Amino acid sequence: xxxxxxxxxxxxxxxxxxxxxxxxxxxxxxxxxxxxxxxxxxxxxxxxxxxxxxxxxxxxxxxxxxxxxxxxxxxxxxxxxxxxxxxxxxxxxxxxxxxxxxxxxxxxxxxxxxxxxxxxxxxxxxxxxxxxxxxxxxxxxxxxxxxxxxxxxxxxxxxxxxxxxxxxxxxxxxxxxxxxxxxxxxxxxxxxxxxxxxxxxxxxxxxxxxxxxxxxxxxxxxxxxxxxxxxxxxxxxxxxxxxxxxxxxxxxxxxxxxxxxxxxxxxxxxxxxxxxxxxxxxxxxxxxxxxxxxxxxxxxxxxxxxxxxxxxxxxxxxxxxxxxxxxxxxxxxxxxxxxxxxxxxxxxxxxxxxxxxxxxxxxxxxxxxxxxxxxxxxxxxxxxxxxxxxxxxxxxxxxxxxxxxxxxxxxxxxxxxxxxxxxxxxxxxxxxxxxxxxxxxxxxxxxxxxxxxxxxxxxxxxxxxxxxxxxxxxxxxxxxxxxxxxxxxxxxxxxxxxxxxxxxxxxxxxxxxxxxxxxxxxxxxxxxxxxxxxxxxxxxxxxxxxxxxxxxxxxxxxxxxxxx
Ligand code: TEU
Ligand code: CA
Numbered sequence: 001x002x003x004x005x006x007x008x009x010x011x012x013x014x015x016x017x018x019x020x021x022x023x024x025x026x027x028x029x030x031x032x033x034x035x036x037x038x039x040x041x042x043x044x045x046x047x048x049x050x051x052x053x054x055x056x057x058x059x060x061x062x063x064x065x066x067x068x069x070x071x072x073x074x075x076x077x078x079x080x081x082x083x084x085x086x087x088x089x090x091x092x093x094x095x096x097x098x099x100x101x102x103x104x105x106x107x108x109x110x111x112x113x114x115x116x117x118x119x120x121x122x123x124x125x126x127x128x129x130x131x132x133x134x135x136x137x138x139x140x141x142x143x144x145x146x147x148x149x150x151x152x153x154x155x156x157x158x159x160x161x162x163x164x165x166x167x168x169x170x171x172x173x174x175x176x177x178x179x180x181x182x183x184x185x186x187x188x189x190x191x192x193x194x195x196x197x198x199x200x201x202x203x204x205x206x207x208x209x210x211x212x213x214x215x216x217x218x219x220x221x222x223x224x225x226x227x228x229x230x231x232x233x234x235x236x237x238x239x240x241x242x243x244x245x246x247x248x249x250x251x252x253x254x255x256x257x258x259x260x261x262x263x264x265x266x267x268x269x270x271x272x273x274x275x276x277x278x279x280x281x282x283x284x285x286x287x288x289x290x291x292x293x294x295x296x297x298x299x300x301x302x303x304x305x306x307x308x309x310x311x312x313x314x315x316x317x318x319x320x321x322x323x324x325x326x327x328x329x330x331x332x333x334x335x336x337x338x339x340x341x342x343x344x345x346x347x348x349x350x351x352x353x354x355x356x357x358x359x360x361x362x363x364x365x366x367x368x369x370x371x372x373x374x375x376x377x378x379x380x381x382x383x384x385x386x387x388x389x390x391x392x393x394x395x396x397x398x399x400x401x402x403x404x405x406x407x408x409x410x411x412x413x414x415x416x417x418x419x420x421x422x423x424x425x426x427x428x429x430x431x432x433x434x435x436x437x438x439x440x441x442x443x444x445x446x447x448x449x450x451x452x453x454x455x456x457x458x459x460x461x462x463x464x465x466x467x468x469x470x471x472x473x474x475x476x477x478x479x480x481x482x483x484x485x486x487x488x489x490x491x492x493x494x495x496x497x498x499x500x501x502x503x504x505x506x507x508x509x510x511x512x513x514x515x516x517x518x519x520x521x522x523x524x525x526x527x528x529x530x531x532x533x534x535x536x537x538x539x540x541x542x543x544x545x546x547x548x549x550x551x552x553x554x555x556x557x558x559x560x561x562x563x564x
Contacts, residue, residue: 001481006276007320008197009046010356010467011096011363013197014054015328016075017061018420019366021432028420028431030076034084039449042089043369043460044105044467047252048088049096049197051328053081057107059166060144060386061418063098063199064105068184085192094194096252101181102203103167111168118155124417125177126168127160128152129210138210141221145390148224160210162203162224164386172204172237182244189245195252198275202259203236209509217291218397228259231248235267238274252276254322254361257283259356259378269319277361280321282311283337284330293412294405299337301514305495312359312484312497325351326368331416333365333429335374341516345371346556348355349462349534350512354495356466357510360485364463366421370452371459374416375441380406384438388413424450464535469532469560478506488521494553496521498563505564511551512558520552532560 020032030053040048052062055070062072071078088095104111113122129137129149136149136158142165149158150165161170169179185196207230213222246253255278260268268274283304289295315321325333333355338347348371356362377383380392380471386408395405410416422444423430429444441447451456470479482499493515499508508531513519527545530538534557541559547553553559 002271005250005522006047006094006275006361007254008471008476009094009361010471011043011047011049011254011322011361012040012043012045013049013051013327013363013365015051015366015418017051017437018418018431020421020423021436022436024432024434025074025438026432026434027074029074030071030080030084034080034087037084037087037091037093041093043364043464045364047094047096047194049254049363050098052098052100054100057105057166059105059164063100064103064107064164064167065100066105066107067109068104069187074373082191089192091557094252096195096197096254097188097193098199099185099196100199101170102200103161103163103169104455106166106168114159114168115152118152118157121176123157124171125180125310126171127156127206127208128155130156130268131158138227139212139221140210140224140227141219142224143146145394146219147221160206163200169203169206173206173208178237178240182241183220185245186248189249189251189425193251195246195249195254195276198253198255201238201255202234202257203228204237205231207231225259225363235264235274238268238322240393242274245557254278257281265314266318269321270314271319273319277320277322279327279363280308280311280323280360282307283325287336287412291398292394293391293408294398294400296408296412298411301339302492304337308348308358309484309486309489309497313486316483322363323355323358323360324363324365325355326417327363328365328417329414331412332372332374333368334371335416336411339514339516342514342556343373344556345459346459346534348459349466350514350556352459352463352466353510353532353534353560354512355472356463357479357499357508357560358497359482360497362467365417367417369460369463370422370447370449372419372422372441373443374410374413374448375419375443376410377406377415380409382439383409383413383415385414385418388415422448424448426450457536465532475506475508475531475562477501477504478508482506482508491519491521493517494521495521507563509561509563510558511553513553513555516555518552518554520550523561524551528562528564529559530559534558 017028022031053075054065055067055072056062071081110122110125134172135496140148142148144164162169208226216222253275255275257278287296334348338431392405395408419441420431420436425445452460453520478499478501482501484499487496488494496511525544
């Protein structure tokens, strides 16, 4: 395998609006990011992905871009962005921006021009399609609810929006539009960006016949994802984009890819794939409900473990996936993947270990490193997220009570990850001196950076050790390129795997007990060293293994063991 500069890197996602506010307007900003570069460096981060910071009306929190060449005023200025790039560079860190090009904002100049002349040149930058009689061209439901078609005022056409109506889809069939997109990408790369996280990218290919599908909900509509699943040919666009842009800069790209077709993994992330890597959403997908959040499924430990393993094995010999336990669209990993008895610091460290040491590129989402959790709200009005408001309504319409619908939001809301970063136990968790744009999770008084920074056994201190181990000169090769080999699969509560490097001979066992009871495991082979323990029992685990050829892991205990 050809080695790439990003193979051994660790990435961190910043959701700028909720990271750190430095001017008291309640909104996180670029100055805040700049001021925390040393914090991230110390954590061991190499690549920083910023959720969108472009000019936007923020209908979907910046995923609706009004000007791809401007920084949102809320976040700062282009000078500040350039300063961020320079400061990151000084620290050998890379900045990765969010690339949102399936759609833009209805406030984008192109869309305004398109509306002004629905038969003109700019209408062809979008999908302006004649209705069927007095009805929309097809029965698609957008991801955020309601029809994916919106009438174009003063015309018999409709425009397509797979997300909110304020997010019109860009017409990738139009070569002029594609050229504009590539020029924009190159403009940013010329500034010295490390690359892009690529939003909702599978959606860029449409079946321009826009066939209707059998209704799949009481609204009589069919999810627009149906069309995405059926249509072929997204790869042609992705290859062209790569050749015209990323490839020339050796940029790092991570795709947000849902609904990839079977057997396409090599095309997406193989050596000459469309992207450097793509997120592994297989665990997340386990919870998908058929109709929405109200019928979403809880995580069952073994199903979760098995799907992570299957996903790891699937990429062997192909490429690298990007491993996450949470992001800005998902509930907090500590609340979702840890069983109730493990929702504590030991459990959070264990979850960190089984995620960060997988094969692939680890991504840590802001606050994950201190073990931030989902946030309980008492009323739907306390939520901001467009998707949460829709899903609450879907739940109510399906017959849920208010309490039940709120509980769905507690478990699934995208706002769980968007509450402000908890820096301290002081006013507003040290996030802002003003009024935070989204209410904090009240548990900031216990869970915060300041409290954890100087405590040797905190989740934060553990993340530092864990990342340092992954990147250490001695074991980096193995954690980066070593094979993933499942272990103790017959055990019901154990999440264990080995990372085996054939050339250097290293064999590292990662083992975690997600169960409620202690568990004794026979150790096959000789234990060389215990590299890490989430209960500071390195020596004890080693001694046990030496003496009995077995180790007993407490509930929520994990260990990283060098064999040989
Ligand atoms: O999310 C895209 C996205 O497609 C999913 O969240 C989607 O709703 C799910 O896959 C259904 O299968 C991205 C961003 O991460 C999100 O924050 C934006 O709201 C969205 O795109 C629109 O830009
Ligand atoms: Ca601010």
